[in-house]
Amino acid sequence: MPDIPGIDAVEHMTSADVLDATEFPDSGIVIGFGYIGLEMAPYLVEAGGMDLTVVEHDDRPLDEADPAFGDEILDIYREEFGIEVLMNAREQCLEQTETGVRLVLSTPEGREVIEAEQLFCFTERRPNVDGLGLDAAGIDTEGEWVEGTMRARDNDRVYVVGDANDKEPILHVAKEQGHTAAENIRRELRGESLRPYENVHHHVVFSGLGVYPFARVGHTPASARDAGHETAVATRRASDDGIFESKGVPAGLARLVVDRTDGTVLGYQGLHYHADTMAKTAQVLVELGLDARSVPDRAYHPTLPELFDGLLREAVEQLEAPGDENATEEAVPPVETDRSGAGSD
Numbered sequence: 001m002p003d004i005p006g007i008d009a010v011e012h013m014t015s016a017d018v019l020d021a022t023e024f025p026d027s028g029i030v031i032g033f034g035y036i037g038l039e040m041a042p043y044l045v046e047a048g049g050m051d052l053t054v055v056e057h058d059d060r061p062l063d064e065a066d067p068a069f070g071d072e073i074l075d076i077y078r079e080e081f082g083i084e085v086l087m088n089a090r091e092q093c094l095e096q097t098e099t100g101v102r103l104v105l106s107t108p109e110g111r112e113v114i115e116a117e118q119l120f121c122f123t124e125r126r127p128n129v130d131g132l133g134l135d136a137a138g139i140d141t142e143g144e145w146v147e148g149t150m151r152a153r154d155n156d157r158v159y160v161v162g163d164a165n166d167k168e169p170i171l172h173v174a175k176e177q178g179h180t181a182a183e184n185i186r187r188e189l190r191g192e193s194l195r196p197y198e199n200v201h202h203h204v205v206f207s208g209l210g211v212y213p214f215a216r217v218g219h220t221p222a223s224a225r226d227a228g229h230e231t232a233v234a235t236r237r238a239s240d241d242g243i244f245e246s247k248g249v250p251a252g253l254a255r256l257v258v259d260r261t262d263g264t265v266l267g268y269q270g271l272h273y274h275a276d277t278m279a280k281t282a283q284v285l286v287e288l289g290l291d292a293r294s295v296p297d298r299a300y301h302p303t304l305p306e307l308f309d310g311l312l313r314e315a316v317e318q319l320e321a322p323g324d325e326n327a328t329e330e331a332v333p334p335v336e337t338d339r340s341g342a343g344s345d
Contacts, residue, residue, distance in 0.1 A: 002031060002123050006094040010101050012119040015040050024048030025117035029103055031091060032122035033061045038073070038207045038214075040122050045081045046209060053114055054085045055105065061085075064203065066220055068235070068253065069271045076208055076251050086112070094119070127164040134158075148196030150181040159185065170203060200287050201267075204276045212252055215279035218267030218286040221257045230260040234314035238272040241306045249273040256282075256292075256311040263291035263319050268311075274304050281308060292316050 001007060013021070015036050026049070030041055033056045044050045054077075060070030077083045089112070092104040100117035134141060139154045146165035152158040159181040162174030180197040187194055205214040221233045238244040238252040252272025258265050268282035285295065292315045299309070 001121060002091065004031075004091045004094055010094045010096050010119055012101075012121045014120075015122055018044065018120065024050055025100070027051040027100070027116040028053070028118040028120055029101060029114060029116045030054040030120045030122060031103075032120075032124075033085070034063075034122070034124075035205050036125075037122035038062070038205050040120070041077065041083055042081050042207070042209045044120070045083060051116075052083050053116065054083055055089050055091060055103075056085055056087050057090060059087060062205070062214060064216060064220075065214065065269055065271075066222070066255065068255075069214060069269060072251070072253055072271055073207055073212070073214065076212055080208070080251070086114075125163075125169070127166065127169075129164050148198075149184050149194040150177055150197055151184065151194065156188075172202075173199065200283065202279065202283055204279060206276070207271070210276075211249060211273060212271060213274075213276040214269075214271045215275040215282075216267070216269045217279050217282040218265075219257055220267055220269060221255075224257050224259075224266045229266060231257050231266070232260045232315055232318035233257050234311045234318065236307055236310045236314065238307060240310060241302075241304075243302045243304055243306060244273060247273065247304075254278075254307055254311055256308075256315050258292045258315045258319065260319065263293050263316075264289050265292050265315075270307075272307070278305060278308055281305070293319060 018040055024044060024047065028044060028050050030037055030052060033041070033054050037054065038061060041052060041054055044052055060067060060074060062070040062073055074085055077085060086105065086107060089105045089107045092106055095102050097115065100115060101119045102113060102115045103119070105112045105114065129141060137155050137158060139145065139152050139158060145153050146160045146167065147153055150159045150161055150165065152160055161177035161181050163169035165177070176199060177197050180195070184194040200218050202217045203215070207214050219227065219229070221231055224231050233255060235253060235255045238254070239250045244250050244252075249272070252270070252275070254270040254272060254275065255268070256265065257267045265282070265285040267286060268279065270278055292312055295312050297309070297313060
């Protein structure tokens with residue numbers, strides 16, 4: 001729970017409470033706009049018909065993405081779901097009222113007071129390890145207490161996977177770490193050296209009720225440059241391909257980053273209809289280290305992955321006729337979206 005004066009005296013709901021609920025009030029305030037908040041907020045609007053206000057501490061949500069994706073998701077949430085998102089806002093205090101809850105905020109414009117019937121806390125979750133008695137095994141959970149091999153730093157007989165190891169609280173990552181731990185236990189029994197768990201960054205946020213999920217595989221342009229790559233970056237809007245328009249889901253964009261020197265596909269970001277399924281294609285390209293120019297440029301009957309085809313073509317054009325580095329990386333202009341068609345297909 002966030003350290004906000006008065007929060008202990010205010011009734012609130014977590015994401016677990018929301019998923020158990022069978023009815024909702026008419027209005028709500030959301031604190032926490034990370035993965036959980038991005039997935040829960042549209043659900044509250046659709047399932048509960050709620051008038052919702054979200055508090056965001058920064059310029060935009062979706063910290064792991066390029067700014068254009070955070071800006072796009074704000075447009076979708078405001079225009080398609082009618083959610084009010086207060087940017088660069090900080091909670092000052094909370095109090096229970098006769099009709100619900102009152103929250104005092106500091107914003108760039110000054111002090112602001114908002115009221116609603118229900119407070120929703122979609123803030124950080126922590127691993128529930130306090131009751132396991134790990135100290136009895138000589139394990140201190142402060143700092144980097146789990147090695148890359150998934151073995152506990154302080155006890156060779158203990159392996160820790162999933163959110164408990166404080167590395168990456170993603171379900172599919174926990175499964176992969178479990179395989180690594182099991183293999184390392186076998187390797188230890190055979191007297192072989194242990195292998196660390198290594199992965200290419202791969203996340204999906206089921207934002208926009210899953211109609212507009214965000215997916216990232218591998219590098220962003222910024223992280224690629226930090227890793228020493230000279231990059232070419234291709235960006236396309238979903239509306240660039242008519243198939244998204246015909247399915248009534250024209251919002252969103254996607255971005256591909258490749259190494260300008262050898263054409264290796266380094267990363268993909270997508271915020272659009274079925275971005276989660278396209279991420280698997282990106283994963284194959286990134287993890288195999290394929291040259292974008294080696295991917296067959298073959299057209300099919302109009303399908304959603306035409307967007308991915310377009311990204312590859314644009315990237316290859318930059319490789320074959322180099323211009324300004326990262327010329328297409330800047331935020332793309334917003335387009336108007338129509339709430340009536342969202343999720344119709």
